[in-house]
Structures are given as C-alpha cells and as structure tokens.
Amino acid sequence: MSNYSSYSTFLDQDIVRGVCWSLAIISMPCNLIVIIRLLYFNYRYSKTTSKKSAFSLRHHRFAISRNPSIFLLFNLTLSDLVSSLYLLILAFSDVYYTDYYRNKYGLYPDYSNITNDWVLSSTCTFERILSQIALLISILMTFVVAVDRFILVVYPHSRRKITVKGARIISLVCWLFALVIAIVAIAYSLESVASRPRTRRDILAQLCLTDSSRSFVVFVITFFELFLGCSMYVTAMILYIIICVKLKQSKQFRSDSSNRIEKRISIILASVVFTNVFTYLPITLISILGRYIPGFNSGQLFPTLVILLYLNAAVNPILLLTMSAGAVSNGNGNKIIHSGTNTSGKINTT
Numbered sequence: 001m002s003n004y005s006s007y008s009t010f011l012d013q014d015i016v017r018g019v020c021w022s023l024a025i026i027s028m029p030c031n032l033i034v035i036i037r038l039l040y041f042n043y044r045y046s047k048t049t050s051k052k053s054a055f056s057l058r059h060h061r062f063a064i065s066r067n068p069s070i071f072l073l074f075n076l077t078l079s080d081l082v083s084s085l086y087l088l089i090l091a092f093s094d095v096y097y098t099d100y101y102r103n104k105y106g107l108y109p110d111y112s113n114i115t116n117d118w119v120l121s122s123t124c125t126f127e128r129i130l131s132q133i134a135l136l137i138s139i140l141m142t143f144v145v146a147v148d149r150f151i152l153v154v155y156p157h158s159r160r161k162i163t164v165k166g167a168r169i170i171s172l173v174c175w176l177f178a179l180v181i182a183i184v185a186i187a188y189s190l191e192s193v194a195s196r197p198r199t200r201r202d203i204l205a206q207l208c209l210t211d212s213s214r215s216f217v218v219f220v221i222t223f224f225e226l227f228l229g230c231s232m233y234v235t236a237m238i239l240y241i242i243i244c245v246k247l248k249q250s251k252q253f254r255s256d257s258s259n260r261i262e263k264r265i266s267i268i269l270a271s272v273v274f275t276n277v278f279t280y281l282p283i284t285l286i287s288i289l290g291r292y293i294p295g296f297n298s299g300q301l302f303p304t305l306v307i308l309l310y311l312n313a314a315v316n317p318i319l320l321l322t323m324s325a326g327a328v329s330n331g332n333g334n335k336i337i338h339s340g341t342n343t344s345g346k347i348n349t350t
Helices: 014-047 054-060 068-105 122-154 164-195 216-249 257-292 301-308 312-329
Strands: none
Touching (some): 014 301, 068 122, 122 164, 122 216, 122 257, 122 312, 164 216, 257 301
16 A cells, blocks of 8 residues: 655655644644734724723733834734744645645555655745745844843833834835845745756755755855844843843832733743744754765754744744733733833833
C-alpha cells in the first residue's frame, strides 16, 4: 500500500507536521478573537455619546484609533494572523496533496516519477510571500512596541512619545518594507524553483521557504532577516528588563495601582520577546553551522525550528488576551496601556 503522505507537504517529517497543525489550530482562532475584540472596543468608543463616561474611558485605552500603543499591538496581531494563515495553508495542503497524489498515481506508483506539484504550485508561491511578510512584520512591530513601552515607562515626561499619527506612519513603513523584501526574495527564488528537477523534494522547499543556495540575493536577504530578528529581539529584551527594573524601583510601585498594572503589562509583553529570542537564536546558530561547516547535518531539528519561528503567532494572542482581560476587569481608570503624565508627574492613562 502506498504512503503518499511521505511525498506531500511535510514529507516524512511527522514532528514538523504535528507542530504545524498544533500552532495553526491554536493561533488562528486566538488571533481572530484579539482582532475582533480590539475592533469592537474601537467601535464602541467611537459610538459612545459621552467621551467622559466610565465606559468610554475604559474602552479608550483599547481604541485603535486613539491609542498608539494599541494600534502598534493591532499591527503585531495582524502579522500573527498572517503567520496563522501560512501555517493553516501548509497543514491543509499536506492533507490535500496526500489525497491528490493517491488519485493521480494510484495505489502502486513508481515513486521516482511523482512530480512535486506542491512546490511548483501558485499556492506555494503565495505561501512564500506570507512567510516573508509575517516574519519581518513580527520582528519590526515587536521591536517598535518595546521602544514605545520603554519611552512611556522610563521617560514618561519625554516629548518623543509615539503619537497615533506616528504609529500609523511607522506601521505603514514596516508593512511596505516587508512587502518589498518579500517580492524581491520571491522573484529571485522562483528562478531556482523553476530550474530544480520536478521530482526533487526537500523539506525547506516543501515549507515554501526561499532557496538561498542558488541565489546570492536570497542568501543576503535570508541572513539579513536572521540578523535583524536576533538583534531586534535581544535589544527589545534588554529594554523590557530596564522597564521592569524601573517599575520595581518606582516609589509608587506598592501604593499606585497603575504601576502594578504597568508592571503586569510589561512582563506580558516581555514574554512575547523572550519567546521570539528563544526561537530565533537556535535557528540562526544552525543556519550558520550548516552554511560554513562541511558535513553538518541537523536532521529533523532544523525544519522543526523553522516552523517554531511562527510560535509567536500562537503565544502572542494568548498573552494579549490575558493582558486585556486584566486591564478591562478593573474599571477604576488607573491602568496604563498608553501612558501620559499629569501635573503632579505621576503616570496616568489620559
């Protein structure tokens, strides 16, 4: 009896198959919930007649159109949704092509003649675009959110806070930058895809990643993304450590509820960064070893780590839901999502 799953999207990599399905099932509904929740808060705030009502003030902190920090987090969630879509398409394509090959080649095929239709498909090309955009936006927006939190907490009186207009410009630049990089990488990688044997299969190509082995431009882009991810995530982690130390040393830390909420939010957002750091560092190390050490073979570990780059798509929405639930549950109006300063110098939410 034929085993066409070994020729489908994930080949014989059952660990990769399981991780991909798990992340897709968790991340897609969670990210949709976060996005719908934020859009709902923004809608309710815009429709509230009295902007000074307790209901309006509570939802002002989560209004995308009014709060630059939430606008940045919204864009981060959109990138996680793109990652979720990438994972979900991979998972369902694995099922589809297993059945597709079975119907096309029958029960007892000549395996050497099974064409790799998945890698050559337009769906896989679309997946390459999704993967590039998702990874780059996640890196950039996570870093920008960390900088935003750093300014708000460590330099609360600074005039260089990110405004709503600034957040929109930054987000637009990030999305355009990611789109341009994705298009360039895909354009050069398609040449290597077209020139490869139609029956050839390797797991990285099956995951619709750009092939850096035959194009210097794609090679530069790949290692640029790895360097960008590691450097920005490590920098963001350092910023959150400084934020937590600052909050710990605050005179109002034990008496001011807003400081306690700020610490909670900073710890949750720091967890987002830590997750990304611990997924990016191993893949970067293995990529360098595989490139410059002859005979180095990471086996099934490397493709598993590649899929785990999208772990934040499942972790981020859960952490953000935890953060928003904790902030909304207390209606006293002292919590900080985007902080300002009052005349006494204390941090507040208005």
